[in-house]
Amino acid sequence: MYEKNTVYVVGNAKTNTDNAITLRFNSFYIGFVVDLKTDRIIDSSSSSTLRTTDEFIKSLLMGRSLKTFDDKLKEEVIKRYHGSSQKAIIVAYKDGVKKYNEMKKRYF
Template identity: 50%
Template sequence: MYSNSTVYIIGHGRTSSDNVITERFKIFFINFIVDTENDEVVDLSCSATIPTTQEFIASLFVGKKFDKYYKEIEEEVLKRYHGTSQKAIIIAYKDGLKRYMEVKDKYY
């Protein structure tokens, strides 16, 4: 399903203690599939408990570049996602990006 040029990266973020994600998973995470040839997010899943939420979060990242931090992505999350995990999404994005850059530096 994924080409040999893709990598699987996980970013973590904390949600509030009253969030169902915290009760179920203890932490919010986003799994990014990134193509190392063009640094594009080709797929994504996350620890959202509702499929629509997972699909919406994917729509914020799939097709976007993952080669550096983009303030525009954070601003889009702030503008469009108004669930209790908003800040956790941004933190998971930054954490995933950091991990991706480490992988890129080491292997590519």
């Protein structure tokens, strides 16, 4: 399904203790499929408990770069996502950027 020039990176973050995600998964995760040639996110999924949440987060991330932290994405999450995992989305994205760059330095 994915081209050979893609990699999979997972960013993670903590959520509030009363969050359903914490109760189910203990943490919040976003999996990113990234095109190594463009550094763009071509697919993603998250450890959200609702399908709509996962799809909404995906719509925010698609086409964004994982090479550098995108402050515009952070602002868009703050403006558009009004769930208890708002901060966790931003932290997981930031963690994904960090891990992607570490992986790219090491293997590519």
